[in-house]
Amino acid sequence: MSKVTTEAYVEGVLAGNRVMLARTITLVESNAQRHFEQAQAVLSHLLPHTGQSLRVGVTGVPGAGKSTLIETLGLKLVQAGHKVAVLAVDPTSSITKGSILGDKTRMEMLTREENAFVRPSPTGGMLGGVARKTRESILVCEAAGYDVILVETVGTGQSEITVRSMVDFFLLLLVPGAGDELQGIKKGVVEIADAILINKADGENKVRAEAARTEYNRALHYLTPAIEGWRPRAYTASALEDAGIDKIWSAIESFQEKMTESGAWQARRKAQLQEWLHTVIAEQLKQSFYAQPTVQAALPDLETAVRQGKLPPTTAALQLLQIYKTNQ
Structure with missing residues (x-):
């Protein structure tokens, strides 16, 4: 890795070369001191070319269908002319320090798209289910021309405040439950969500999904919004049937438009930095x-x-x- 010059990393990323993009993120994620110093030099050169993407965090309970939803949404966005980067964070074992890194397998169709980039990264044991270098990886992807960054988090019930601190829109994904709609997700996570999506609203689950949506919308009405000027809502969708995906993306675009007009978008970005x-x-x-x-x-x-x-x-x-x- 050290044989690649800083200029080569920068030029490769700015040219949109996916191989060099992957190698640059590997450099950024390295814990070796010599790699850290070179990574900071690379990031300094890339910084003027960052900040133009829409960053969306997707979290939820295990089994909520996060990867399927992201792949379905990602394919739609690519077809609409967007360049989509997915930073999929896998859990790191506290015992073996290893992680599964299976998201490329789960998003096989999306990885075939020329204008899509899927990058699994271990959390490194960091609270909040976010890779230690996810922020840097977002910048690298932006410099490579990706205008939509989707960050899939572990969703293990840990504090997801870390996720909120690096994305523009925070989507909480749930599935219709058998009476217990909180499903182990803490109230605090609901409070920082910009929208809740009840996934797997298909077949026999449709009725339960609609009931859950109604229940969450009632609860959200009494919660203080995470950001002034935006009232979070609950939606239903089926990633498998490609139903409701357009509606949630419209909500995200509406959020971006309203927050940009009010100045809250820029204020949040500055606070995050x-x-x-x-x-x-x-x-x-x-x-x-x-x-x-x-x-x-x-x-x-x-x-x-x-x-x-x-x-x-x-x-x-x-x-x-x-x-x-x-x-x-």
């Missing part, structure tokens, strides 16, 4: 902290003392932070 800054600072400080030899030397004994109840966790943390500051 500021939040990204603080996220990177926290990440780098954490890495620096645990990499410091004096901290590594003191940590095992303090961890033992905490586990044995001999030292409050707060006291141990403050001691470690003092050790870190003293040896900076």
